[in-house]
Amino acid sequence: MNLARLLKERADAGRPVRVGLIGAGKFGSMFLSQVRTTPGLHLLGIADLSAPRARAALERTGWDADAAIAASFDEARRTGRTMLTEDAEALITADGLDVVIEATGSPAAGAAHALKAIEHGRHIVMVTVEADALVGPLLAARARQAGIVYSMAYGDQPALVCEMVDWARCCGFSVVAAGKGTKYLPAYHASTPDTVWDHYGLTPEQAAEGGMNPQMFNSFLDGTKSAIEMAAIANAAGLRAPSDGLVFPPCGVDDLAAILRPRAAGGLMEQAGIVETISSLERDGRPVYRDLRWGVYVVFEADPGPSGDYARRCFKEYGVVTDSTGRYTALYRPNHLIGLELGVSVASAALRGEPTGTTDAFNGDVVAVTKRGLKAGEVLDGEGGFTVWGKLLPAATSLARGALPIGLAHHMTLKRDIPAGEVVGWADVDAGDSPIIRLRREMERAFAGTSLAAE
Template sequence: MNLARMLKARADAGRPVRVGLIGAGKFGSMFLSQIRTTPGLHLLGIADLSATRARQALERTGWDADAAIAASFDEARRTERTMLTEDAQALIAADGLDVVVEATGSPAAGARHALLAIEHGKHIVMVTVEADVLVGPLLAERARKAGVVYSMAYGDQPALVCDMVDWARTCGFNVVCAGKGTKYLPSFHRSTPDTIWDLYGLTAEQAAQGGMNAQMFNSFADGTKSSIEMAAIANAADLKAPSDGLLFPPCGVDDLATILRPRGDGGVLEHSGTVETVSSLERDGRPVFRDLRWGVYVVFEAEPGPSGDYARRCFKEYGVVTDSSGRYTALYRPYHMIGLELGVSVAAAALRGEPTGVTEHFNADVVAVAKRPLKAGEMLDGEGGFTVWGKLLPAGTSLARGGLPIGLAHHARLHRDIAEGEIVGWADVAMVEDDTVRLRREMERRFSGTAQAAAE
């Protein structure tokens, strides 16, 4: 990719790419551990609601905090040290800052910080996928008009999958399906922050030592995060969402091309060109052989018919694993390293003016679904909580049904009883018309045409 060479040149010239990190949680901490050892990158500042937590994140990831922390942004820029602040707006506005990394995990904060970064002419790497799924097409459009990069975060699954999809299309292959693996059983949709660590095989103490947030990690288990990430991929790579949510088929790496092909050819897909998440567990709880729990994949095909015979013959000659027809095959990556890989996005934005995945469509959406019977007057607690989980739907379907986006299902009070498994609608909650809601409504109006086209 030549990014390391380009970063070294910046380091040698004394002009490092200056980065501001908003959010010193798990993802942010993983990035901190690597920016320290990457020539050509300078961490100008960290903004977190707690400056103490930001300092602890530095110490936890190998920094000498006493030596690293600057007293001001000006000092940080002159000495290549790092300013800690609880004011994200001040960090975004800091002179010399090139790239903002938004890693708060809050869709409202993520959207707000992205708009501020665009206003100040700073590139934005959006770690908070929830914000991207909620209003990403609009944020990306505004960034393009302002001449800055709005990018997915390399190391997280959506950007890695978009990279694989781009590879397949650049090679002239048709993308059949793309996605990731996870640990899933249908019962996990009812998981709560009180039960999550049992599913991960951890104690609460071990989770605390690792800086893991119970509600955030619960969203990984209950299906919400998979839905959000698949929506992000569909919207960035112009793929479709399944008509009624993810199937989570049990599937190992050797069977990707057999299971993730259209139903007419013996697979489980409604149609070609879709997203899906595969499970590392059989439905009876047994582990899948050679599972892809931590990885990502793309299923692609040689051109159908006689014109694709040569490519299919090449598959066979070079030992490519295919389905029985020899037409479908898959490329996979067994791991993703999350924030440890984020420097790729930062460098690509600053040095090439390119995103590592960017939302350009509104093909897919994620709506709130009741985890249990809910009563009128109850307060929804959002992604990974006790009340709702997020279900992937085509954006056109979500709009037609008036589904409440999972990114807005936090601190929203119900007007009526909701049955377990029922989609919560905008009309079912008392929604405050704040900036995030207005931005979402604007996005729906601007991109409803593409949503309808994708659903057809």
């Protein structure tokens, strides 16, 4: 609260928060549509691998590109215009920049840009949740040491879930489960970019006309994106990852408290304090009644002892939907607005010095699992591809098994045959060496054994 007022004060004082956007894709474009109408924010620059694509994103989101684009960062700073560049480092180091939005979608690029932002004292809003799931604990720790904010992106599910978890704890409730909804069936784990549009009811031609990337959309469908987002939530909110991957139970909003309570209390969760993604489809493909496909939730409970009797009575008095015991209930949000809400993170970082969710520990990890039997010599193609999907595991389990993170399962050659449905290990691939691999290994050494730091 009060962020809009603080932004207006900056606008009235002629000292807007200066923002740099790296990546002019869908998420970045959604932010572009709103930053123009948010007093107190100045988009100093956009960095994208293609400057013409960045210009097209401005035009697509309602900007007069000819009037808005500056010839230099100095001109942009003086006039309130926006500089376009294909050099992300030039944007990060530009004089006067306050906040970097990292929205490339690439784990390696996201981590590199975050490190550069830390070096130059820029707050970071990490839209690229793939980078956060891969090396977020280390990036967040380095940012804290440098006295800057490393933040999840408000509007995306992880930040919204972390906000709801924080709300529940501030109210004195215990968090039982938290997560989001999605469209899921077990067969989707084998989906590839060649089959993805059938599941969305689109033809390849329709998808191409809409500029939709089949591998990116397939990562949403095959379970990988859900695993990455749940890992980010577990690591930021002090929650546990399921012992053998997400269950994706079919569940509507009226059944959250009953289904997502612990097994000992009659639900499906193996224990309390866990992340989970619920499905908008029954296992036979029928739609779930009052599904939460686009939304987020938190299940919480009143104190189970006598001190919680009054809270449970209040639940009943105020029409709160609970499970049959009256002990468990849920709060949910039916949708999320993604990049349209991103200004909340920017303002919070710049004006309050607070993140909208940040990584605290290494509770969950997302590992590569084969979609089909793979042969030695085949090359992995990463999230949403033809070869592997991402499965959420407890970080301790992942490290003990020597599992290969899904965020690194790109362009690596297999050294042995691996059956379908098996976790790929570091020992199974010719990993080579790169800055992101070294960063990941450093993160593993630094955070192995840490858990539930936010509890």
